[in-house]
Amino acid sequence: MSHFAGQSIDAARRVLAARLLAVGNDSAELDARLLVGAALGLDLTGMVKAAKRTLTHDEADRLEDLARRRLAGEPVARILGIKEFWGLPLHLSAATLVPRPDTETVVERALELLRADGASDRALRIADLGTGSGAILLALLSELPNAHGFATDISAAALRTASRNAAELGLGDRATWIACDYGSALTGAFDLIVSNPPYIPSADIAGLDIEVRAYDPRAALDGGADGLDAYRALVSQSAGLLTSGGFLVVEVGRGQSGQVEALMTASGLSPTGPPKADLGGVPRAVSARRLPR
Structure with a gap:
């Protein structure tokens, strides 16, 4: 079962940041925001506006998949497929x-x-x-x-x-x-x-x-x-x-x-x-x- 099932968007972001921080990720907050946004198709403004909305089952599963990849060491840029330069x-x-x-x-x-x-x-x-x-x-x-x-x-x-x-x-x-x-x-x-x-x-x-x-x-x-x-x-x-x-x-x-x-x-x-x-x-x-x- 996904760690994010039944969570609000804001709570899911905080749960993911804590999981990343626990494995020594020094950009845990930023990574969590980017991954939640990617899983839900929302930018920062959209996440703020919908912060209290509960994730759907599919959204929780998508976020869990992204979280596992990041926790395994895959860079956020690779997961998102894009990097700013x-x-x-x-x-x-x-x-x-x-x-x-x-x-x-x-x-x-x-x-x-x-x-x-x-x-x-x-x-x-x-x-x-x-x-x-x-x-x-x-x-x-x-x-x-x-x-x-x-x-x-x-x-x-x-x-x-x-x-x-x-x-x-x-x-x-x-x-x-x-x-x-x-x-x-x-x-x-x-x-x-x-x-x-x-x-x-x-x-x-x-x-x-x-x-x-x-x-x-x-x-x-x-x-x-x-x-x-x-x-x-x-x-x-x-x-x-x-x-x-x-x-x-x-x-x-x-x-x-x-x-x-x-x-x-x-x-x-x-x-x-x-x-x-x-x-x-x-x-x-x-x-x-x-x-x-």
Whole structure:
């Protein structure tokens, strides 16, 4: 029998929050509100207005199913199938990472570089290598009205998800989707290349939180023995794809910024200052430029 049978909407939310808190969930209140809303098809305003209404049998069963999934460690974003990034609602699939706030640091650094260069209003060509849900590229296109994006991913399923996101955000006519490994199938010159590649050392994946190791696609996490395999490929590719004066901005893991900067320098790119830290103070966005010749 469901824990929520015969409960009011408000009581069900509180019961679920208590169950989540009991297993160490540090966002129990928010998760409970989101899951109750999903089970009942109500937004926050609707839940407040109907707070005293008793759940139907079907609603209680639906909420119990969602609760079990969350209690087993499945992220709320996976359960809901959607996650906000840069203020944009993005659909997810089994082939995509859940976009994380840390990755917004890449968007911030890229926009800073373009604006400082007076390039943000130009008809820029942007490449997003290993795009996943399309998060980084779509955030940039939403800020750069004259830019066109080219997004690659080795997963056709990920590209379908990203394409759907672009279409629903009204950005589909400014994005092109290409199935390949990082920049291997790209041609032409790009003003900006961005990427959030897999960077977790293979041996560290088993120790990640269950929300990541059990639900994010391993191919989007596993960076090889030292976590740097993807950078070795994409940095050298990018050096040959950037315009004169073009920028490369990538997300890195904790403690990797110096090694990735060294790879950039070895490929003939010039780092553009210290890495940009995320809200937790971790150097997260590493950037470099192909110097004008």
